[in-house]
Amino acid sequence: MENHLKIIKGNMVFAPSFGQLETLANSYVIIEGKKIKGTYRELPAQYNNLAITDYGDALIIPGFVDLHFHAPQFANRGLGLDLELLPWLEQYTFPEEAKFKDNAYAAEIYKQVVTELWKWGTTRVALFGTIHKEATAHLMEMLALAGLGGYVGKVNMDRNSSDSLLETTEQSLADTEDFIKNTIDRYGLVKPIITPRFVPSCTGDLMSGLARLAGKYNLPVQSHLSENTGEIAWVKELHPDCLNYANVYQKFGLFGQQPTIMAHCIYNDAAEIELMAKNKVTVAHCPYSNNNLASGIAPVRKLIDLGVAVGLGSDIAGGHEISIAKVMAAAVQVSKLKWLASDKKAPFFTIPEVFFMATKGGGSFFGKVGSFEEGYEFDALVIDDTGLNVSTINRYSLAERLSRFIYIGDYHNIVARYVAGKKMEQPQF
Amino acid sequence: MENHLKIIKGNMVFAPSFGQLETLANSYVIIEGKKIKGTYRELPAQYNNLAITDYGDALIIPGFVDLHFHAPQFANRGLGLDLELLPWLEQYTFPEEAKFKDNAYAAEIYKQVVTELWKWGTTRVALFGTIHKEATAHLMEMLALAGLGGYVGKVNMDRNSSDSLLETTEQSLADTEDFIKNTIDRYGLVKPIITPRFVPSCTGDLMSGLARLAGKYNLPVQSHLSENTGEIAWVKELHPDCLNYANVYQKFGLFGQQPTIMAHCIYNDAAEIELMAKNKVTVAHCPYSNNNLASGIAPVRKLIDLGVAVGLGSDIAGGHEISIAKVMAAAVQVSKLKWLASDKKAPFFTIPEVFFMATKGGGSFFGKVGSFEEGYEFDALVIDDTGLNVSTINRYSLAERLSRFIYIGDYHNIVARYVAGKKMEQPQF
CATH class of the missing domain: 2.30.40.10 (Urease, subunit C, domain 1)
Structure with a gap:
């Protein structure tokens, strides 16, 4: 019975x-x-x-939930960490990601990524792939074969990328729709996710097109927000008409119109945080990456107090630790430095608090998980x-x-x- | 030939x-x-x-050099890290250290400490024991048996300690001299070191007596300096006649009169740093511990620029990582947060810089090592x-x-x- x-x-x-x-x-x-x-x-x-x-x-x-992980950067862990975000992308990340045009290379790396996720106890994950639809579909298949759950995104970049990673707007959208059609009904626990890399590498047309696809196929969205002050200044230059960084995504329909993860969120102003809470945008807090790339300490206590949902991310390979347990410890540690910097006003995180972020906090993005x-x-x-x-x-x-x-x-x-x-x-x- | x-x-x-x-x-x-x-x-x-x-x-x-490690706190790694230094000492550290009155317990823990040091590649270490001369001598013997090199100190505490760890001044000095005589010529690479816990737990008489022993037996000294703002305020109360924390050690002959390691050194003023440089005091930088106990980020770039020698310390169990490789990564990470906090003026550390601290920087305390x-x-x-x-x-x-x-x-x-x-x-x- x-x-x-x-x-x-x-x-x-x-x-x-x-x-x-x-x-x-x-x-x-x-x-x-x-x-x-x-x-x-x-x-x-x-x-x-x-x-x-x-x-x-x-x-x-x-099981641990990792809300932000760049699968193709796996081989770059521990490399180039003397740089900030933008030169690090140019010198290390883009050359490595370009290799994923080669499906054999992708298979070699991705089988290790999935095995490491299994090994360290990550049961659900939101993965960035590369711009390459085939390699990224292969990553999904491996994740599904391993029995892990997650969202996997084909990355979109139609401006300010390296030559070998630059798509036209049309190709980027067409490849994304192909990728979605091929994968959306294929696996029980693994689904595609719309993945504009970040504002500087996506034109407004591309972002609008991706928002249409997200709506059409009822898919979630993941991207980056306010990780680095240089990046933020660049976004301001690119979109002088927008009030702030979050408003660029909002303008093009990629800020909570579908369930959305934004990684980092270190430097958002009060209006952005209010919008994140209102639109139910989930933040992926990536303390190791934010340390390694000298990005800063995200004001996570404030985000939570203002009603924003927060989970944790390894952000491989800005972060070097796949273990979400280690990321939890790092989240507590940087919160203590933030507490000191706030004249002991913003209480630092306790283990039960970061344990929530690492499980149900991030897991809620996947349904009743965590x-x-x-x-x-x-x-x-x-x-x-x-x-x-x-x-x-x-x-x-x-x-x-x-x-x-x-x-x-x-x-x-x-x-x-x-x-x-x-x-x-x-x-x- | x-x-x-x-x-x-x-x-x-x-x-x-x-x-x-x-x-x-x-x-x-x-x-x-x-x-x-x-x-x-x-x-x-x-x-x-x-x-x-x-x-x-x-x-x-x-080989890696660890300049600061409390051997009896090994079992406490990962515990009580929601507290700052002073309550953490009271609630977790002192009760654990009191157990080392029992030689069997000490043997059980210390064999694991030495094995873990070996395992993670630490070849030279400066260890704190407890107030117990027998258990601490046993720790030295195990270190020597394993073939590792280092200094091991019987800790001294004649005020502001828990009842079970409080010594009289006389007993503390007598036990220390016994400990020295029993161990000073016993091992090739392992030697005793004079180890007043920190100013709050040592009277002036005890500190003076320890300075005499250091001179008499030509031994180095290790202690703690300016780890936490509450600790510093307490030292000021206890020694209102002294200009600053470093001056208390200086007054009692424990600040470079013999080769000296001071752990942490987060909040020293310009006069103290000048004295450290002049007296050739070596700093044990313990970034994981300083994160975990919400102590702060040591201004290591400034110390080095002003001519102070710096090595790395795990500070088990304020720190939880025995691996000096992981401590190096943490030293780079916190230096990046310091760089941000300094408006990008104090350059963050590169791998070659922290690799020097982890090897020759700390190793120089042991002779031509590293x-x-x-x-x-x-x-x-x-x-x-x-x-x-x-x-x-x-x-x-x-x-x-x-x-x-x-x-x-x-x-x-x-x-x-x-x-x-x-x-x-x-x-x-």
Whole structure:
């Protein structure tokens, strides 16, 4: 009768709301298909005859969500980090992305990207590809084969790019529509996303065309916003008629008309933040990238206080860490520097707060994802932290164990991964 | 005749001065006993009949130097990082350190500390123990058994400590002298160091007594300076007669009268910095700890410009990362935020600059350590970065390979470790 149900036992730790940490020691989660039917401290009697997957004293936490990751920049991690955004794009990023015209090279890199995402416990991800529709479709296929969930975008660039990455407006739109048609109904958990690189590399015509495609196919949008002061000045030059950077996207229909992720958002003014909140734009906060490219510290506490949804992003390869656990630690760290810079007025983030961003905060972009509440898709990581417990006498609370895993754990501690109710084995490409 | 010589071949990368990166592809280093006789791009004819240890295409870099590490806080990594320094000491650090009265507990933790140092490629380290002379002597013995080099200090605290960690002035000095006598001639590469915790936990009498011991036994000194604004205000209250925090140490003879490491140095004024330079005080820059405890960003560029020597410190467990490679990346990152905060006036650090701090910068505290120049003790890590080269077509320079190892490598990439000419196998305790 109920043998389509799964029962998993362990120490559940999750964040149902910003700042709230729910811990259920030695508890049960009942999964029906993709979704959670309920969590229970005592197993209800009607499930007594079902098999239980018992993870013993392990922690079970929601899978990590990465809202911003440039898959083709994977090989560039740790390179060129003595530069700011714009010269870094010219000297390192664009030459690497140009290689993805070659499908064989793309396959070689992308299989590693997907394997690393699996390895570090990212279960949902918003990926930038390159301008190349074939290579980007291949990336989607690999992500789907691995059983991970996500959005993948063919990047659009019809101005201010390197020669080898420049599209005409028409070709860019035509390739994007081809890409969408080929992929939109192909995979259960992996979908296309409209991906103008950023304002400086997209003409108004291209942005308008992409907004039409987003509406026509009911697709979400991802791009970059206010990462670097040089970039912002450039946008101002390119669009002197627009009040601010956000207004350029807004003018062309790419700012929340469909669900939208904007990465970085370091330097937005009050009017932009108000618009982000009103249009329900989700911010991808990428602290490692913002450190590495000397971009600055995003005012995330302020964004959240003003009603903007925030998730975390690795921003490979501005960021070098694929691990969203490490990104969480970095988010706490930069928030402490922000707290100091604010004369201790903007409270720094706690672990429950960044844990929310890394799970339900970003996960909400994918539906009911990132929590262990009823009706949520069961994305989970099973954390065996035995190796982190360095003494035989110290005992830690579940919250402390989560904190220690975030700061000092790594992929060795992740012993099982679930996405939408299904256990994911290591991808075999 | 010359069979006491060792020849090692590989790609040498080292930093002979701040900002200078020396790369010697496919080159040879000749080691005589502990020391480097020379590095050569072509092997001189007189060595032709000697065996060569050939590390192929691996990188060979100086071993990492960690100038600040609290060994007894190892189990506390990743805990309590929602607090600032003073409450964190009270709530987490002191209770953990009190456990080291128990030698069995100390042995259990310290064997892991030494193994982790080995694992992450730290070849020389300045360690804080606890107030307990026996446990701290045991830590020295383990470090020596593992073949690592370093200074280890019995901590002194005769005021403002928890009850279980409070010493009388007399007992503190007597135990310190016992500790010194028992250990000073016992090990080749591991020596005692005078370790007043910090001004708030040491009376003037204790500090004076420790200065006498430092002089009597010709020992170096390590402590903390200007980590947190609350701490600084407290020092001002305790010593209203002193001009500033540095002057308290200076008054009691603990500020460069013997070679001295001061950890943190975030908030020093111009007079203090001048005194540090004049007295040749070495700063242990601990960026992860300074982030985690919301202490601030040390003005390291300014310190260096004003002639102060700077090395890096993990500051376990204010810092959570034992890897000095990760600490290097953090030092670059916070320097970029400092650059932004200085209106882009204080240039951020480059990889060659932090690589110098992590090797010769800190290494100079231990003698001729941290470089591959003639006469330097041969401390080295052999880095196999094959696994980091994610594509078959990308080729990287030696400098780029170093950068990629620092940002995205880990202990798996360290395939051999040498300390003072001797290859170190994994410690077996």
